[in-house]
Amino acid sequence: MTSGKSDGARKPGLLRSGLIVSMMTMLSRVLGLARDIVIANLFGAGSGADAFFVAFKIPNFLRRLFAEGAFNQAFVPVLSEYRSQRDRVAVKGLINAVAGTLGLTLAGITLLAILAAPLLVWVFAPGFSQMPEKQALTVEMLRLTFPYLLLISMTAFAGSILNSYDRFAVPAFTPVLLNLSLIGSAIWLTPMMAEPVMALAWGVLIAGSVQLLFQIPFLARIGLLPRPKVSWKDEGVRRIMKLMAPALFGVSVSQINLLLDTVLASFLISGSVSWLYYSDRLVELPLGVFAIAIATVILPSLSTKHAEKSQQGFARTLDWSMRMVLLIAVPAAVALIVLAEPLLFTLFQYGAMTVHDVDMAAMSLRAYAVGLIAFMLIKVLAPGYYARQDTTTPVKIGIKAMVANMVFNLGLVFWLEHAGLALATSLSAFLNAGLLWYGLKKSGVFVWQAGWWKYLLQLILSTGLMLVLLLQLNPTLAEWASVDWLQRAIWMAILVAFGGVGYVAMLILTGLKPRDLRH
Structure with missing residues (x-):
């Protein structure tokens, strides 16, 4: 019998494939x-x-x-x-x-x-x-x-x-x-x-x-x-x-949670659905550009490693995917929290979109940003189950996360209204991600690879420098509201450039090398 392997050329590395999908x-x-x-x-x-x-x-x-x-x-x-x-x-x-x-x-x-x-x-x-x-x-x-x-x-x-x-x-x-x-x-x-x-x-x-x-x-x-x-x-x-x-059910609990937000938001004041939508769109940018890209390229790789019974390769791939996700998720979450209003002013506050809409959407954007790390980790942890054709465990985890989300929704919607719905989704995402990781670790599928403490310190120091730069360079909200789109775009470009360069520079200064990102 001829193996299906013969019909493919040499496979590109996961980082290269991930970058292609990301671009x-x-x-x-x-x-x-x-x-x-x-x-x-x-x-x-x-x-x-x-x-x-x-x-x-x-x-x-x-x-x-x-x-x-x-x-x-x-x-x-x-x-x-x-x-x-x-x-x-x-x-x-x-x-x-x-x-x-x-x-x-x-x-x-x-x-x-x-x-x-x-x-x-x-x-x-x-x-x-x-x-x-x-x-x-x-x-x-x-x-x-x-x-x-x-x-x-x-x-x-x-x-x-x-x-x-x-x-x-x-x-x-x-x-x-x-x-x-x-x-x-x-x-x-x-x-x-x-x-x-x-x-x-x-x-x-x-x-x-x-x-x-x-x-x-x-x-x-x-x-x-x-x-x-x-x-x-x-x-x-x-x-x-x-x-x-x-x-x-299991693979898209976060989507079900977002849908529950829409259902409850339909009972709130007019505009609540739209505020959640615009804030969710900004969170979806790093989620889609990087986490989903990594998840896309690791699923075939993990599936092949499982079929070939390569347990060590399977564990290394999962570990690599978590590191790659955190490399983007941590600074992106901090940036979205700090720059919520500036981003919304720059992108959306024109024509029919009012300053009040920006204020309301910023509340839910910060609440979603709190959970960005968890949203992104879910994307790369779930393939660790599906590649092994285990769809039952994520369902059990998903049910727990969705029940928690409903409880959080009811507890927060009366206090924070639409922003409470977004925060509930973030909190349940952390529960979901944590349980997915624990299940992989407990079963021996996920094994910590060397260098994690150094990697986390590099992330903290680099994100800290980025945060300082953003806080120092960010104009006041009154200034953002008073200028035209061109000035807003220039300010945002400066913030992104200085924040991004500061983050990458600190990663390099603390010893992160390109070869550390390869798999």
Whole structure:
């Protein structure tokens, strides 16, 4: 039998692959910020923006939960095993069976969701029922945005195949097309709509189609363009479904917690959903650019090491991924807390976005930033379970974290309102990350490698210098509010440059070398 290994060239290092994904994701996130700037300028934080964010959050939440969450974590380990232990014909058979079965399932879910759109809006934003016009607008937009789940899930399926074959750049670039579609729709379709915000819903539908079509030529290039075949009894499909059942919940607890924030925020004053959205978007920048990039490249690697029974290599990869995440998470969390208002002023406070909106969004941004380290660690710890095809343990941990989040929500929402919801999500994320790490450590899968105390000291000293520089150079909030966008951009560039250079310089002075980052 011919091994699937023969069809790949020499694999690039994880750091190099991670940097490729990071660069592509950075481009996507920058355009995502540009998208949000356009939306904030045109629609602010009013009822129309709230309605769109809910209509987009529903399919986007299910995408993260299903396509990039449970499906990806179940499919990649099985595909890696097929590549390691079976021939190429078996690999193609698995891909064809999954494509047909997954596509048919998602098509059925999409049809049901369109028919049940009023019920979905009531479930995800029950507070909107007190505002009939806002609820009706959300339902109308959801019927346009929900097919995005089908399109983007098939896109994620294609991306999982490409990632498994070390083609990381194309899947990482694909989200750029979503942002371009939404920006274009906001600018050019808005004037054509009786209800201007509907242009954004059309932009989501257009984006899903473009993203799927973009991946097809790259699958064809490696000879793995699927010929869909519905086969519920296929061995690989059955294994993937078995792994997905618990992973549907366990892999995306943080997304469920964010969704609970939206549900509760729908009962708060108008604008609360939007404030949470804008603050979450800024936290998503370091999370997506680095943590998700590292998680993307380590899952195939961990899956292969598990299939090859390389326990030492598995442990080293997990340890390396934690160090890489902390290298960005620690300074990013501190910077977001210190620069919350300046960032929001620079990016969003134009047009319909008011100074009051900035003040409110800054509260939730700081609360989310508190949990950034935990959010990022979850992304790289969870693959330690899924690569070993263990989807049960993260579910048990996820249930505990979600129950804790609900308790924190109820305890903090009356005190801190929307910011309390964000803080509750951060606190539950620390519980989730801690339990994931403890489980890996207890089972012997995670083993501390040498040099951690020195590494932590380097992080503390470097972040401390960055903090001092930011506090000294940061203008007052009154100054941020009074100047135009160009001056804000210049000030922010200076802060980022001095803070970043100070952080990196101290890392180098304390002995961190480029070879320490390689794996």
